[in-house]
Amino acid sequence: MGTKPQFGQKVFVGQKVSTEYNSLFKDLLGDKTVKPENCFVFEQELFDAIPVPVFINDAEGNYLGANRALADFLGVERESILNQGVYHFLVPALAEEYRLKDVELLATGGRDSFEGRVLARDGQERSVIFTKAAVHGRDDRILGLIVTLSDLSELKEAQENLGEIESQKQAILDGFPGTVALLDCDLKVIWSNKVKSKGSGIDADALGLCCHQLLLGKKEACLDCAVRRSLLSGQIESGIQKVASEPDTGEGKFFEIVSTPIKDVAGKVKSVVAISRDVTEKIRLEKQVRHSQKMEAIGSLAGGIAHDFNNVLTPIIGQAEIIRFRMRQRGQEDRELESSIGEILMAAKRAKGLVDQILTFSRSQEQKSVPLYVHPIVKEVMSLIKVALPSTIQIRQELDINCGLVLVDPVQLHQVLMNLCTNSFHAMEGRVGILTVRLAKGEEDQDGQSWVVLSVTDTGTGIEASVLPRIFEPYYTTKDKSRGTGMGLAMVHGIVSRYGGRVEVQSEVGVGTTFYVYLPVDVCAPGPMESVLAVPAPVGGKEHVLVVDDEEQVLDVVTNILQGLGYRVTSTTSSQEALLLFMEANCDFDLLITDLTMPLLTGVDLCEQIKKNWPDLPLILNTGYPEQITEELLKRACVDEYFLKPVTMQTLAQVVRRALDRKNKGTQLLSLSFKRLI
Secondary structure, eight states: OOOOOOTTOOEETTSSOOHHHHHHHHHHHOSSOOOTTTSOEEOHHHHHTOSSOEEEEETTSBEEEEOHHHHHHHTSOHHHHHTSBTTTTBOHHHHHHHHHHHHHHHHHOSEEEEEEEEEOTTSOEEEEEEEEEEEEOTTSOEEEEEEEEEEOHHHHHHHHHHHHHHHHHHHHHHHSSSEEEEEOTTSBEEEEOSOOOTTTOOOTTOTTOBHIIIIIOOSSOOSSOHHHHHHHHSSOEEEEEEEOOOTTTOOOEEEEEEEEEEEOTTSOEEEEEEEEEEOHHHHHHHHHHHHHHHHHHHHHHHHHHHHHHHHHHHHHHHHHHHHHHHHHHTTOOOHHHHHHHHHHHHHHHHHHHHHHHHHHHHSOSOOOOEEEOSHHHHHHHHHHHHHHSOTTEEEEEEEOTTSOOEEEOHHHHHHHHHHHHHHHHHHHTTSOEEEEEEEEEEOOOTTOOOEEEEEEEEOSOOOOTTTGGGTTSTTOOSSOTTTOOSOHHHHHHHHHHHTTOEEEEEEETTTEEEEEEEEEBOTTSOOOOSOOOOOOOOOOOOOEEEEEOSOHHHHHHHHHHHHHTTOEEEEESOHHHHHHHHHSTTOOOSEEEEESSOSSSOHHHHHHHHHHHOTTSOEEEEESOGGGOOHHHHHHHTOSEEEESSOOHHHHHHHHHHHHHHHHTTOOOOOOOOSOOO
16 A cells, blocks of 8 residues: 555645545546646645544545544544544444444445544543545545534533533422413413422323413313413413312412413513412411401400490499498498498409400410419309300309319410300300300329319200311301301410310210310419408598599599598699699698599609609509509609509508508608509
8 A cells, every 4th residue: 555645735636646545536537647737636734624523534444534623623643543444433332333334325325414422532432423425436436435523522511511400490390389380372281390280189290281270270260360361461460369168178278370471572472481379378377467466456445445444443343332331430231232232342343354354355465374263263254154145045054163273364264264155155046055064173194183174065056077176276167257257266275275284075966065174283382271361441541642533533432432531632633733732832741642644744744743842752653554554664653552443442541551651650662563452
């Protein structure tokens, strides 16, 4: 075999060239004498200018020529390419396959393109596309193949990166807590993430579904469809859709739909991306917040009414006690009148208890647990509930008064029993029934804990077995909206659980329902008092007292009580007038009693003014707003005592006497106990 031409060397057909080139070009140009100036010149520089790898091989697979781009691509010297077979740089496992392709192409003549792999000098495999074409001589004989290589390495890497990005994007969409779908203009699903459709279990990747089937699991189209609105407006649209109640839960679900249009270059909507998200819990929480705000507003209103009611109770209690006190002073005995006065005072005390509950309800503060017996609260609740029940419902009480003390907040225990009784009343409404309340000592459990068991039984409609597991859920109710909010039993369960107890229920449809409230016995609480000390008679005096209150009825009662106890009393409804009275030359007041909430000049401001000029004068503050009495306020006003309205004669006498006696002894009050004095 002759010497092959070097790269960069001009090759003239018919002159001193290699046998292979000579044979090839003779076949191309014909068997004629060719002068150098007329011959076909194969310009190697032009071959090297081709930017993609190119080589020529004969029918036996020998390289006849290769450009610089091929050498650079393989990472070898160009001279070494011509000394190797064409298959030397192929992946060995694929060499035979490529050879057979060449044999077929050489036999048929034509073109072929396929993906393959070659080996670079460093042993690294590189993906390429082979594009081969047969070279024909003048007699149409196939002389060899011309081949180009297109590097696919960067494309492959880009495809892998793109595939990874697509996988990550799909994972993100599949992890989205909702359904994401691409819809056509007929509202049919083109694509969606891998989320099960809510309510129906339809596979979210099922193509061809309507949007309401996929996003909501509904059979019917939505009346107010955000997706349809988005198609028409070309804007982002959103809305809330409710799915009808589910058979297993009895409740509906809410879904938020956000639809974004996708437009073509002409601005025409060609599809939409719709996102469906379950917002049932969000709406439930918003409803709960609105309910809480409503209850807060009701609490504020109830608190205001309760404060005013305290002012109404003050003259009722005060005047009744004044009548009884004067009768006893005069030695008059009238058992019938005494009994009537006692009934008035008992009713007023009960009313005061109701006001206290309203005030507690209206205040946002932690409840305080105290050891107490349950039976007095049961009796109080039953006396209240009896008024609301129709005559068709009979009340029975079976109370064990020796079942032990429990550590609870009395107001909250009152709420528990009131809610249970109200629930039973609703179950028996419109029929003859019996409401039975039992209080008994329960059996000790395995841990040695004793229990007080409070049960409420009705002979009402009963509760369906399918409903029982959900009766303690907030806002769950089977009643009409006008009859309940679904919070009563939830409140019962929450309160009882807070004190370490539990609530159980037994019910039979058409027979009735019994709720059992288990409260742990407080073994650390002190036992009942064996004897009750007699209440001492009110103690009066001769001192001069100035009473200030803008409520004339309250002012009259306090004045009459103090006068009945022997005090000299000056009264006024104006705090400014009271300050002027102190400034008179003949002022001889021994004590000031003032209401806290006064127009123009508050009770605290009045006390501050008095203390500046008469630092030794005892001061007593009173109010119908218990939450306003704080340690900071008492220190600022420099008061010696305070009392809450409505006030009894006994309490008023004790408070006044303590303040005056402290002055007489030359002592000064350093701190006050924050507790109700009545």
